[in-house]
Amino acid sequence: MSNPSTITRERIAATEPRIRPYVRHTPVLRVDMADFGKAPLAVGLKLECLQHSGSFKARGAFTNLLERSVPAAGVVAASGGNHGAAVAYAAMRL
Numbered sequence: 895m896s897n898p899s900t901i902t903r904e905r906i907a908a909t910e911p912r913i914r915p916y917v918r919h920t921p922v923l924r925v926d927m928a929d930f931g932k933a934p935l936a937v938g939l940k941l942e943c944l945q946h947s948g949s950f951k952a953r954g955a956f957t958n959l960l961e962r963s964v965p966a967a968g969v970v971a972a973s974g975g976n977h978g979a980a981v982a983y984a985a986m987r988l
Contacts, residue, residue: 913956916987920944951980959984 920941928934942950955977959969964985971981 909957912960913953916956916984917952918945945980947976947980947983949976949980951976952983955980955984956988959988964988 921944923939923941925937925939926934927937940950945952947955959981969981969985971978973981
């Protein structure tokens with residue numbers, strides 16, 4: 895039996911349409927490490943800092959809240975950082 899929290903391509907494909915209305919499509923910045931004095935290597939930087947909550951954590955927060963029944967009392971996140979900000983934002987939007 896597989897772990898239901900295992901991330902697979904299929905799960906990502908099924909989740910993306912559900913969270914699309916709530917998260918920003920953020921750009922990818924392409925850089926070459928040679929520009930920084932390193933060996934030439936093309937690197938893509940996904941600018942998730944442009945999400946409403948400031949990090950990629952919004953994607954997980956919306957995924958979790960949309961997959962579960964949220965009690966009338968709401969939700970609690972034990973975090974003062976990006977995770978807490980993302981859960982608070984997702985709870986407010988939903």
